[in-house]
Amino acid sequence: MSGLPNAKQIEEWNGEKGKRWLEEYERVEWQLIPFGRRAMDQAALRTGERVLDIGCGSGETTLELARRVGPSGAAIGVDISRLLLDSARELARQAELPNVSFQEADAQTYPFAPASFDVVFSRFGVMFFENPDAAFRNLKAALRPGGRLSFVCWRSLQESEFFALPMAAALRRVPPPAPIDPDAPGPGAFANPDRMRGVLSRSGFTDIVIEPLDEKVGGWTLDETVETLTRMGPASALIGGAPQEVQQAIAADVREALKPLRDRVPQRRRLARERALLVPACGRPAFVPVIPRKRESSAVYPSSAAVLWIPACAGMTLLDDWRV
16 A cells, blocks of 8 residues: 555554544534534535535535535545544534435546536645646536535644643653644644645636635533543544553643633533533634534534533635636
């Protein structure tokens, strides 16, 4: 497998990384939903369109895309992880959506039928390509004339406490990792908008719009939040490789960093979940609803409660390929 493009990503997402994602599915998936919905809104999906969902993971985005284009349209989810696709297919079976399908494939190299999709979409699935230019040229070829590309990717990891807080806690206890190429495949690969714009332009896309997008993620108890922050994201490799007592110390540091934030939540707002937290983003405290714990693709928000939300900053890109 080592000679294949994206071999490292394929191995990781069919191994421990994929298993860990499934274990944390409820907490992580529902935190990412607002980002995906905003990118879908920007794509202005229409009834009857065919949509390609890149890096579809466990399928939540693909199911929502299918609902938006209706029975006369189609949503096809593509991912390199068989583990996640098995979960996606089960979710689709439960949802009883006939216009959904999934393909285990590497979007960088898979021979999609030329000009067969109206929209290419992705929620945090395009930052892992070994060769982004080749990948986006391949996706461009799959779009029909007048097709659109809409995706959301992370900005710099330092801008999001979701990533920065556990990393800072880890680096107080373990040696820093070896320097890495900021353009290497990973969550921050498209943090530089100039680089992103260059890749897309070279791949033949036009009318590129890149917008910052800040959302609130969370909605879990203190203990649950600590567990998620230390098991997911770039810091997890540092934390997971440390001795058990060091891991426990890092988790305690993360917990202490989050605990005082509960004091900023008015007591009258503590309605839906005991000991839920609110974390201010960019100095602007806010209240967000708790997302219910259920594997359904259309979120129903109950009455507002004080919950933990963590600054998570992304960049949203919309390309209208009208000049093909």
